[in-house]
Amino acid sequence: MIATIVATSAAALLAAPTTGLLAHRAFRRSRNASLMRIDTPNGIDEQGFVRIGGIDQWISVRGEDLANPVVLELHGGPGASTAIFGPRTRTWEKYFTIVRWDMRGSLKTFGHGGADGQGEMTFDRIYADAVEVTDHIRARLRADKVVLLGHSYGSAFGVRLAREFPDRYAAYVGTDQNIHDAGRDDSVRQALLTRLRGAGKRKELAAVEALGRDEHRWTARERAMYAKLLATSDPLTLETMKKVVMGSLWCSPRHSLREMGLFVKGMTFSEQITASASGFDDWADGTEFEIPFFIFQGEKDVLTPPALARRFFDAVRAPVKGFELIQDCSHFAAFRRPDRFLELLLAHVRPVVADPAPAAAGI
Known part of the structure; x- marks a missing residue:
């Protein structure tokens, strides 16, 4: 849903890269690359x-100690791989084994x-992929359960997986939490x-007013315009x-200039799955x-507003739950302030999931 603005930023970087810029x-x-090097005795990269x-789908497994809790990330977009943020989230890997997966339609898998x-390319197909990835990681890392971390659109998969498969997941963490309510809440559109x-x-205002509230009636082009x-x-x-998204992609040691274009193309290609989710109702689903259930949300998020996430959180019944705002952040809060996000993971999540057990390396 953010492919249009990401494409604009990428085009500016790729149009005529100067010698100095390169x-x-x-x-x-x-x-x-030096920052991301892992050389601990029981680490994995x-x-x-x-x-x-x-x-064939691309999966990365990184961490300094295989005895640490395993975190499976579900990236947003759809189609927006979180692997580009590796250097920004390097400190997470001291305390967790981080699994990042480029879903079908995303970056390396798409390329x-x-x-x-x-x-x-449907929501249901990617949902089934997520279950398969979960079981693959559990078997390879000999982890009975993993922590599920849903980012933005990935959190739409996350809450459903967490509800349906408590035998596979030790806890759920949502950030940029995407709450569906079958269109009842119009606060995002009204704020826009x-x-x-x-x-x-005035021109843009008229265009949004002309869309109306019913997202089911919007075309793919209208969805892209609205998201932009x-x-x-x-x-x-x-x-x-x-700065955070395109800056991370530009400076990622594991992504080429060609993959900057693939990042954008994959997001545009993946937008087709969003139409089927417009009628979802997280309250009705349960x-x-x-x-354990946690939401860590940017306090100034205009795409997935914290007020809506908080209302859903307040309705949740779970053995343990926690809600925190990340100050001075909009969307992508976990990556704008990765150290603060790690503090929240350590304060709320690790204490309820840490259970060191033998582990084996390998994808």
């Missing part, structure tokens, strides 16, 4: 393609198979209209997308969870 990129990538759901090699009025954006306006109308979100 030299700066090379320096940053080299420094980040492995990545590669695994056959999931009938296609490997191409558009024709992604198979069925207010920002557009305040900025005197959500991000670009909020200075903090726009700055975060340019607020009972058998595992």
Whole structure:
């Protein structure tokens, strides 16, 4: 849903990269490669393609100690791999084994198979992939259960997986938590209209008003236009997308210039799965969870507002639960302030899931 604005930022970087810009990129990538090196005796740094759901999908497993709790990330977008944030989240790997997976339609998986090699692109198919990835990781790392970390659109998968499979997951953590309520809450759209009025954006205001509230009636182009306006109308979100998201991709030691283009193409390609989720209702699906349940949300998030996430959280019944706001953050709060996010993981999550057990390396 953020592919349009990401594409704009990527195009600016790729249009005519100067010698100086490329030299700066090379320096940053080299420094980040050193930062990401793992050389502890019981550490792991492995990545590669695994056959999931009938296609090859890219999975990374990193951590300084295989005895640490395992965290499986579900990235957002859809199609927006979180592997680009490796250097920013390096400190997480001291306390957790972090598993990052490029879903079908995303970055390395998309680049490997191409558009024709992604198979069925539906919410249900990717949901089934997530279960398969979970079981693959549990078997390979000899982990009875893993922590499920849902980012943005990935949290739509996350809450459903956490509710359905308490035997596979030790806890659920949502950030940029995406709450579906079958269209009852119109606060995001109303806040956008207010920002557009305040900025005197009459053309854009008229376009959003013309959409109406019923997302089921929107075309793919209208969804893209709406998503772009959500991000670009909020200075903090726009700055975060340019500096944190595109900055991370630009300086990632494990992603090429070609993959900057693939990141954008994969997100655009993956937008097709969002239509089926517009009628989801998280309250109707159930607020009972058998595992610890946490939400850590950016206090100024205009895409997935904390007030809506808080209302859902308040309705949740779980053995342990916790809700925290990450100050001075909009969307991508975990990656804008990764050290604060780690503090929350250590304070709330690790104490209820830490159970050192023998582990074996390998994807």
